[in-house]
Amino acid sequence: MFGRRQLDACREEARVQNRDLKLLNTINGFGAKGLLRSISHRAMPPVDDRLHGEGDAPMAGVQVLTRYCGIEAPYWGLFVNHYHRIGVRRLQVCVQNDRDAEEVEAWDYPEPMTIQVQRLRSDLPPDEGLRELDPSSYRHDAPFTLLADCDEYLQPLRSDLSIRRLFELFPERAQCSIPWVMCPVLNPLQEQPRGFWGNHGKPIARSDQIEAVASDHHFQVPPVKPGGRILSTPMASMGWVLVHCLSRSFEDTLLRQLHTRFTCVKNTDRGEIVSRVRSGDLPIRLRVLAYFSLQERYLDVPVPSLRAIDLAAQTRLLQSCLGESDLRLAREVFEEYRRLLGRCVRRLPTYPATTFPDIVAALPSPDELRQLYDA
Structure with a gap:
């Protein structure tokens, strides 16, 4: 015969198994099934629909x-x-x-x-x-x-x-x-x-x-x-x-780096873009952009066409705070960084199973990549 402790242990094991089975039964890859279950099952427009027009x-x-x-x-x-x-x-x-x-x-x-x-x-x-x-x-x-x-x-x-x-x-x-x-x-x-x-x-x-x-x-x-x-x-x-659209253009990311007032890990160096670029470095936001631009695009979605962007206005805004030579240098450093980062991207945190702070912490600097690949 089982003693009381053995019976209690068996009951606890059965309780945990039942709990886990119930939990697994609620999971479908998009959130709990219960959150997707409608009590009305179908949406019927009201007779006096104000939005009918x-x-x-x-x-x-x-x-x-x-x-x-x-x-x-x-x-x-x-x-x-x-x-x-x-x-x-x-x-x-x-x-x-x-x-x-x-x-x-x-x-x-x-x-x-x-x-x-x-x-x-x-x-x-x-x-x-x-x-x-x-x-x-x-x-x-x-x-x-x-x-x-x-x-x-x-x-x-x-x-x-x-x-x-x-x-x-x-x-x-x-x-x-x-x-x-x-x-x-x-x-x-x-x-x-x-x-x-x-x-x-x-x-x-x-x-x-x-x-x-x-x-x-x-x-x-x-x-x-x-x-x-x-x-x-x-x-x-x-x-x-x-x-x-994490970036709507390379220039869009530069503008945000220069003007943002948000306080987050991507913007801790927001006042250093010119000095960083001139020294062959990249600000954090551009490193993050390189990382995201290298992710595999596995979803077909109707992405809005960005051809309607006012490119002339974008250029005017950027030229008001960044010289042409600095802009050209920023793009060159970014393209080099993105090319080298692509060689080790699989060693970096897997998105979306990570956070922005973890991504920022894991991204190497341009100099570290150059030394790694003798570039």
Whole structure:
């Protein structure tokens, strides 16, 4: 006969096995199955559909909460036209100074499109300022709100499931997570029809449920029940992805390196670009770009054409802070670094099973690569 301790051990082993089996039964590669299960099973448009006049455009009823600063000018038209094409009719544009507000308001927008400028505190980095924005200033302007930067393009992969219908499928959910498909671009005149999964994404939420912007990747919304979990439906398996053009051109990355006010590991050397390039070195952001540009592109996704970028405006912005010789040298050092990095990229952290800080820490300097390969 088993003693009490043996019986207790057997029961505990059985309990753990049952728990693990239940856990495995909820996993499908896109998040827990329970998060993808609809209690209504199908989305039926209400009889008094207020959006009927817009048809059932993919993003009908969705407003985009985004940020703008002067270095986005060459890319702003591409961003605006993309979202207008798929049904967005209102942009909530966050700025931190009068000049940026004037640029946003002076733009020639497609019709119909409503632009509402939101002022963030100028003494804070943009991400911190966004977290302090009062959602009552935009909560009642559209049924749904997408948080996206100007280099992120929401893409429907199917024609039969709009955002509105998706939320009808999940009436108990306040927020959905849209995964990144990474698509770094070096030359916008060359089409980039493929990308790869990222390790982050952006949220889209019922506007009236938004309590705050919790981070660049989540809204703060109420839990499903008091004290319960805040469920966020993974949208990749529902046919929605967010194409993240980590760079829209090589020059775009240089502009961000020169002007960014974000405080993160990619920008710790943001004031050193000229001195680094002249010494044959590369700033961190350009090393990261080289790493991402070497990743295998295994996903076919409808990436927006970047040919609409205002290349003349991009050149003017860059020449205002970087001389032609320094720009040419930066490109030469980058191309050399990218070529040498390609010889050892498989020894580096595997994306997306890693973090930005780990990537930055693992990337060798240009001099280390030259010594390694006697270049």
